[in-house]
Amino acid sequence: MSKTKQNDSFLRRLISNQMFIPLLALVLLAIINLINDPSFFKISVQLNNAGNAVLSGYLITILDYGSELAILAIGMTLVTAASGGQDISVGATIAIAGSAMLHVLCGGVARPTELATPVFVAFLVACLVGMACGLFNGLLVAIFKIQPMIATLILFTAGRSIAAWINNNELPIVPDPKFAYFGGFIPGIPIPTTVFIAAACIIIMALVLKFTNLGLYTQAVGINEKSSRLNGINPTFIKILAFIILGLCVAVAALIKVSRLSTINYSVIAKDIEMDAILAVALGGNSLSGGKFNIWASILGAYVIQFLTTTLYKFEVSSDALAAYKAIVVIILVVFSAPTVRDYMGRLGKQLRAKKEVA
Amino acid sequence: MKKVKANKGSIFTRVNDTNLLLGITVIVFLIMYLGAACILGGAFTKPQAFFNILNANASLIITSCGMSLVMITGGIDISVGGVVALVSMCCAVYLDYHDGTILGSILIALGIGLAYGIVQGFLVAYLDIQPFIVSLAGMFFARGMTTIVNTAPFNVTNEAFNQLKQTRINVPGLGTYNRRGIYVPTYAEIGVLVALIVVLVLYIMLKWTKLGRSFYAVGGNKQSALMLGINVKRTKFLSHLICSTLAGVGGYVYFLHVGSGAASHAMGMEMNAIASSIIGGTMLTGGVGNIIGTLFGVLSLSTIQNIVSSAGFDQAWWTGITIATMLCLFLLIQSVIMAKKKKALKTT
Numbered sequence: 001m002s003k004t005k006q007n008d009s010f011l012r013r014l015i016s017n018q019m020f021i022p023l024l025a026l027v028l029l030a031i032i033n034l035i036n037d038p039s040f041f042k043i044s045v046q047l048n049n050a051g052n053a054v055l056s057g058y059l060i061t062i063l064d065y066g067s068e069l070a071i072l073a074i075g076m077t078l079v080t081a082a083s084g085g086q087d088i089s090v091g092a093t094i095a096i097a098g099s100a101m102l103h104v105l106c107g108g109v110a111r112p113t114e115l116a117t118p119v120f121v122a123f124l125v126a127c128l129v130g131m132a133c134g135l136f137n138g139l140l141v142a143i144f145k146i147q148p149m150i151a152t153l154i155l156f157t158a159g160r161s162i163a164a165w166i167n168n169n170e171l172p173i174v175p176d177p178k179f180a181y182f183g184g185f186i187p188g189i190p191i192p193t194t195v196f197i198a199a200a201c202i203i204i205m206a207l208v209l210k211f212t213n214l215g216l217y218t219q220a221v222g223i224n225e226k227s228s229r230l231n232g233i234n235p236t237f238i239k240i241l242a243f244i245i246l247g248l249c250v251a252v253a254a255l256i257k258v259s260r261l262s263t264i265n266y267s268v269i270a271k272d273i274e275m276d277a278i279l280a281v282a283l284g285g286n287s288l289s290g291g292k293f294n295i296w297a298s299i300l301g302a303y304v305i306q307f308l309t310t311t312l313y314k315f316e317v318s319s320d321a322l323a324a325y326k327a328i329v330v331i332i333l334v335v336f337s338a339p340t341v342r343d344y345m346g347r348l349g350k351q352l353r354a355k356k357e358v359a
Numbered sequence: 360m361k362k363v364k365a366n367k368g369s370i371f372t373r374v375n376d377t378n379l380l381l382g383i384t385v386i387v388f389l390i391m392y393l394g395a396a397c398i399l400g401g402a403f404t405k406p407q408a409f410f411n412i413l414n415a416n417a418s419l420i421i422t423s424c425g426m427s428l429v430m431i432t433g434g435i436d437i438s439v440g441g442v443v444a445l446v447s448m449c450c451a452v453y454l455d456y457h458d459g460t461i462l463g464s465i466l467i468a469l470g471i472g473l474a475y476g477i478v479q480g481f482l483v484a485y486l487d488i489q490p491f492i493v494s495l496a497g498m499f500f501a502r503g504m505t506t507i508v509n510t511a512p513f514n515v516t517n518e519a520f521n522q523l524k525q526t527r528i529n530v531p532g533l534g535t536y537n538r539r540g541i542y543v544p545t546y547a548e549i550g551v552l553v554a555l556i557v558v559l560v561l562y563i564m565l566k567w568t569k570l571g572r573s574f575y576a577v578g579g580n581k582q583s584a585l586m587l588g589i590n591v592k593r594t595k596f597l598s599h600l601i602c603s604t605l606a607g608v609g610g611y612v613y614f615l616h617v618g619s620g621a622a623s624h625a626m627g628m629e630m631n632a633i634a635s636s637i638i639g640g641t642m643l644t645g646g647v648g649n650i651i652g653t654l655f656g657v658l659s660l661s662t663i664q665n666i667v668s669s670a671g672f673d674q675a676w677w678t679g680i681t682i683a684t685m686l687c688l689f690l691l692i693q694s695v696i697m698a699k700k701k702k703a704l705k706t707t
Contacts, residue, residue, distance in 0.1 A: 088495075140687075144694040149435075149491050150633070150643050151690070154683045157630045161679030169676070275499055278492070288489060320510065320622060324503025330496040331482070338486045 018285040021333075022300045025283065029307050033058075033314070040314065048185060055190045058310055066306030067194035068253040071201045072273065073280040073302040075246030077293050078214075081222045082242040083141050084290030085148025086278045090250055092159020093133040094270040097254035099163035101126040102264055105179070106172035115176050127251040133159075134247025138240035156274075164266045174262045183259030194256050201252060202299060209295065218242060222290035272323060276305050279330055282337070380640025381652040383692065387638075388659040395666045403665075406545045410530065416661045417550030418443065418613035419631055420654060421557050423639075425605030426632040427653040428561065432598040433578040433645030434483060434490035438475065439606040440628035441501025444621075446471050446610025448505045451620025454517040461519055465611060472607020473600070475501075480599035484592045490599070498629065505622045512621030524618050528552060550612035557605065562650045574598060578645030627679075634686040635660050642693060660685065 033040040043057035072090055079087050104125045107116025133155060140151035174180075186193055209215045220228040221235045229235055257270055282288055283304060284297030305326075312325055335341055396403040413420075422439045429436045446468045453459040453467055479497055483490045515521070527546040536542055565571035576584040577594045585591050613625060639656030641648030660682065667681050 086491075140690070144691060145697075146690055146694060147643055150637075153630065153633065154687045154690070157627065157634075157686070158680050158683030161676035161683075164676045165680070272499065275495060278495070282492070288492060318506065318510070320506035321503045323499035324507060327496040327498075327500035327503065330492070330499075334488050334492055334496070335482065335486060338488050340486050 018294045018297045019300065021285050021337075022283050022297055022304050026300070026304050026307060029304070029311055033311055037314070045190065052185055052187050053190060054185045054192075058314070060192065062303065062306045062310050063195050064192040065194075065310075066303045067192075067198035068256050068270070069273070069276055069280060069302040069306055070198045070299045071249050071253050071256075072246075072277040073284075073298040074201060074205050074295060075242075075249035076277045076281050077284070077286060077295050077298040078218055078242040079148070079246050080278075080281050080286060080288060081290055081293035082218045082239050083148045084222060084288075085141070086274075086281070086288065087137060087152045087243065087246055088149055088274045088278075089133070089137065089152040089155035089159055090246070090253075090277055091270040091273045092156050092163070093130060093247070093250045094254045094257055094273065095160050095163035095264070095266055096133060096155075096166070097126040097130045097251045098258040098264050098269060099166040099266065100129040101254060101258055102172045102174070103166050105174055108167075110170040110172050112172070112175055115174070115179075119176075119179060119182075123251070123255055126254055127248055130247035130249075130251035130254065131244050132247070133250070134243040134245070135240065138243030141243065142236040142239035160266050163264075167264075169266075171263050171265065174258075180259055180262050183256045183261075197252065197256060201249070205295060214241075215293075215295075219292055223292070275323070275326065275330075276309075277302070279326065279333075280305055282330070282333055285337070288334075379696065380642075380647070380693070381649050381655075384639050384652050384655045384659060388655050388662065391659060391662050391666065395662065395669075399666065399669055406530075407543075408665075410545055410547050410551070412658065412661045412665065413551045413554075414548045414616065416657050417548065417554040418609040418616065418625075419628065419635065419661070420554040420657045421609035421612055422606050422628065423632040423635040423653045423657050424557055424561050424650055425602035425609070426629075427636040427639065427641045427648050427650060428565075428574065428605075429490070429598050429602045430633075430636050430641045430643060431565075431578045431645060431648040432574050432595055433581070434595065434598065435633070435643075436479065436490065436494045436497075436599065436602050436606075437629040437633070438479065438494040438497030438501055439602070439609070439632055440625045440630075441498040441505070442472060442475055442603060442606040443610035443613050443625035443628055444505045444623075445501040445508070446607055447614035447617070447624050448508050448620040448622065450611065450614050451513065451515050452509050454515050454520050455513070459517070461523060464520070468607045468611035468614070469604065470607075472604040472610070475606065476600035476603030479603060480596040483599055484595035502622070505624075509620060510622065512619060512623070514619045521618065523549070524615055548616065550615055553608065553612055557608070558650055558654050565650060570594075570597070575646055575648075578647075580646070631657075631660060631682065634682055634689075637686060637693070638689045642697075643690075644697075 040058050043055055043059055045053050046056045048054050048056075076087065076090070079085075101122045104117050104122040105115055105119065106112045109116075137148070137152050137155065140146045140154070141148045144151075181193055182197070183194060184192065217228070217233050217238050220231065220233055221238045225235045228238075253270070253273075258264055278288075280302035281298050283301035284294060284299075286293045286298060308326070308329065309322065312322055313319075317325060392403070392409075422443065426436060426439060449467050449471060450459075450464040453464055475497060479490075479493050482488050482493045526549055528549065528551075529544040529546050563571075565574065573584065573589045573594050576587060576589055577591050581591055584594075610625075614620070617624065635656035636648070636653050637643065637656070638659055639649065639652030639654070641653065663681055663685060664678055667677050
């Protein structure tokens with residue numbers, strides 16, 4: 001053991017760091033873009049439609065549109081760590097929460113002239129709806145012991161239908177232009193509001209992890225449910241809590257998503273976002289079968305994925321075909337993080353080193 | 360002494376899992392269908408109504424059978440819907456833009472299915488990657504590829520294909536006379552025949568062949584299957600191979616039914632296949648399941664859809680909500696049965 005420690009060079013320590021893979025991916029993507037078109041990194045100040053001076057450029061786009069993903073990645077990491085499975089219903093629950101928010105905001109009228117309730121109340125309703133969806137998933141997983149992916153499959157199927165049902169399949173339009181601030185820009189501030197929202201969520205989560213035992217308990221439940229129970233942790237509660245936190249994240253993401261359009265499209269809103277969120281967790285080097293987690297790596301992973309998406313758009317890949325390229329990235333990622341492949345690579349590395357010593 | 364006690368246990372210990380779940384499904388289906396025939400009457404009383412359900416769902420039956428097989432082995436495959444869409448798009452493009460032949464299109468369908476099976480099976484069985492992640496990526500890949508092959512949806516105009524599409528098999532002895540007294544035969548499409556053959560072959564394989572039994576053994580307990588000398592990895596690989604190949608076959612049957620290629624085809628079919636398997640009594644935990652149950656699962660699912668739409672709830676969202684409710688219900692039943700069974704086993 002001590003011998004291997006001595007052999008550990010700086011490079012090896014770097015490689016074994018969880019942040020290494022997302023950082024490597026980020027650097028690779030940056031280099032590809034630099035070669036393809038250096039103007040990718042240009043940030044300029046432009047006037048937007050509302051007449052505000054705002055920052056624009058691909059990097060700002062990545063930060064802007066990566067926010068929802070980063071927020072979701074926080075919740076998804078917790079759920080993955082606690083339950084050893086992923087929630088695939090996040091896209092559908094964003095539709096539900098967004099639909100409920102619009103219903104409250106517009107008072108059930110498709111073309112209202114003014115807001116029926118303040119935005120704050122509507123957001124609270126969205127939070128409650130998101131938490132209710134989380135609670136539903138959590139109950140199925142924790143109490144009825146259904147695999148998380150199957151349990152969330154129920155809302156994945158029904159979610160968009162329920163969202164359409166809430167508003168009677170109408171698409172209400174929010175009349176107040178101030179509502180668009182959440183997904184756009186506040187006049188006078190050149191940075192997208194979503195960046196602040198994401199930062200706020202990340203800071204809150206960091207404080208929670210710092211001052212409570214949530215992180216430790218979640219890992220304990222994920223690693224071994226039985227022994228965590230014997231140590232006085234309630235695994236059922238921790239699992240449900242993880243799903244409820246994800247529900248809150250979903251509500252925040254729904255606020256941003258709905259605010260971007262000031263309306264909703266039930267079948268398209270947050271489509272395929274569950275894939276991106278799971279990918280962010282996987283890219284962050286977190287085990288998809290639960291246990292230890294690193295929330296920072298997941299958040300970084302989320303921005304890397306948005307970077308990838310933006311890069312693919314830059315290469316003029318159509319939005320429908322995007323999924324195929326991302327799927328290839330996922331497969332490459334999971335193959336390299338598979339234990340069997342890692343063992344094989346480790347053995348290969350050892351053989352190579354042995355040969356070197358002989359030579 | 361112990362044996363007698365076990366026999367006197369509750370119903371949950373006496374009947375084995377497969378038969379109990381199968382029984383529930385068959386009873387639910389019969390009640391639903393008879394209820395619909397009595398209350399809604401009309402179309403449900405004619406034999407053609409039943410065969411229309413079969414015609415529309417032949418491809419779902421085929422893909423669900425594959426899904427059940429994978430689920431019995433303890434895995435899952437959510438790429439089947441994507442594969443179906445990809446197969447129908449590729450076949451449509453081949454037939455219309457490249458003047459292809461029927462045989463060629465069938466080979467394309469099988470080829471896509473086999474390729475999917477080999478890649479996914481290898482990743483799941485030999486690299487030990489979670490089947491859900493692999494097939495999620497597979498699903499997105501297939502959906503993306505479908506739009507890359509061709510973006511716009513279109514109908515196939517190939518003559519030989521359209522002839523095959525129109526081919527109908529009359530079911531003897533089930534025809535009805537219409538108002539004018541003309542005999543209207545009850546018909547089934549070719550897809551139904553294919554689906555029934557698939558069900559029969561898989562049923563026989565699962566019940567009486569060594570390979571079939573090893574699927575159950577691997578799904579029930581990997582460790583003891585390994586002790587019994589079963590090649591666990593190969594069995595898992597084969598289950599994914601068969602499932603994806605059946606998805607290819609199902610894709611062709613789907614294509615034969617709709618006669619067009621579109622990126623939005625078979626949206627959510629993987630969901631319906633999983634739901635049918637679960638309703639048919641296949642356990643998500645593996646080791647329990649029955650192909651006949653899956654057949655009834657598909658029938659129950661499509662009957663309830665028909666009932667919902669003919670009872671006046673014809674907005675699109677009701678279908679999603681009903682399927683999800685039904686899935687939820689059966690998942691809960693499974694969970695409760697398993698919990699009771701565990702308790703009953705502990706007390707004996």
